[in-house]
Amino acid sequence: MKSYRILLFLVLANLFWAGNYVFGKSIVETMTPLQMTVSRWCVAVCFLFxxxxxxxxxxxxxxxxxxxxLLVMSVFGIIGYNFLLYEALRFTTSMNAALVNAMNPALIMLLSALVLRERVTAKHGVGLVLSLFGVLLVLTKGQLGQLLHLDYNEGxxxxxxxxxxxxxxxxxxxxxxxxPPIAATAVSAxxxxxxxxxxxxxFGAFDFEVSRETVTGILYMGIFPSVGxxxxxxxxxxxxxxxxxGIYLNLITVFTAIFSVLMGQSITVAQVLGGLLVFAGVYVTTRQGTDGKRSEGNPATTTRG
Structure with missing residues (x-):
């Protein structure tokens, strides 16, 4: 039962983060990254404590x-990531940002192996490759050759x-x-x-045009991705x-594609296939450690040394 709870947590976390890309892109034209970051966490703190x-x-x-x-976590997770994400959305599309974000699981896996000495298994690798390939199919609409011609801008x-x-x-x-995880998030925020x-x-972070769009965006970003x-x-x-x-971070791209469909954009066979591959990669990774003896949540099952 605990494994299904963790699965639900990771799916919901990435679903909410995908919405952060969509709402972030929609209001970045009327608010600065500093205004968005400060407003978002002002709302979040009111709920977190x-x-x-x-x-x-x-x-x-x-x-x-x-x-x-907690201060280090705040600098990197509360300030650094959010400010850089919103600054990036000023110059690039949400889908391009999602493409770059698809590299995150591999980077987390690499740093985990180097810093925490976490064990990287063959199933980890297979799950990662499946998910990353699925993400690329979603973003390129099946035209993987487009990856060679992407113009990486400042964003x-x-x-x-x-x-x-x-x-x-x-x-x-x-x-x-x-x-406690919620306490850690609250104090970091x-x-x-x-x-x-x-x-x-x-720099006048509280001096921005108040509209239905900005209020909706701030409330969403302050409650769902920031708290949930x-x-x-x-x-x-x-x-x-x-x-x-980290492998679940690829779901952000799939959910972003789903949001695009809900906003009236069409979906292709390649996008459906890509989404299925992402979920297949997540499933393979989740199944890691279920064969034989397993101790869910025991650090010995995921680290060495």
Whole structure:
């Protein structure tokens, strides 16, 4: 039952993040990345602390004793990734950003092996290849030769930096296993806001045009990807490790394609096939460790040394 709960958490986390791409792109023309980041986490903090107290009832003194670790998580996951993502969306499309994001699982797997010494198995590799191939089919509509002709602009390069920052956040998050996941997210978000506030006041982060579109976008980004995704992601990587969880990040691209269809765009056979391959890759990776003896959530099943 725990494995299905983690599966649900990872699917929902990436579903909400896919919406972050869509809403982020829709309001980046009227708000700066700084305004979007600050507004998003102002909303999130209002929900995170009550939810933390209601569900986890943490020992806040014990949590704050880990302030150095939480500060690092804040710099990379709360400030760095989000600012770079929204800055990238100023110059590139949400689909191009999703294409670059497809490299994230491989980067997390590599860093996990180097830093955490997590064991990379053959099934990990097969799942990764299947998912990445599926993502490329979705994005190129079956014309894989287009990959050789993509014009990587400033936004694409910023997105590369963003996924590097997120990979580091995921590795650091694995070290925060002793901190309740919602409490860790809440305190990290608060630290991020405190660090951003001087810049927000200096550069007018709260001076933007209020419209139905901006309010909807901010509320969505502040509640679903900021609260839901971060809680689900942090809880999941503690159970199965950063490298196994990372393969699910490819679902962002599939969900982005689904959102595109809901917005009136057509879907092709190649996109359907690509989506199935992504899910197949996720399934193969999830099945890793189910053969023979298995200890779900035991660090010994995902790391060496």
């Amino acid at each position: 009550p939810i933390t107290q209601l569900i986890e009832k943490p020992d806040w003194r014990a949590v704050l004793r880990k302030w150095k670790l 694409d390069l910023l997105m590369l930096l963003a996924i590097l920052v997120w990979s580091i956040y995921s590795i650091v998050g694995r070290r925060a296993a002793s901190i 608060l630290f991020g806001l405190l660090m951003l506030m001087p810049f927000a006041l200096a 995704s971060f809680i689900f992601w942090n809880a999941s990587i503690r159970e199965i490790g950063a490298s196994r969880a």
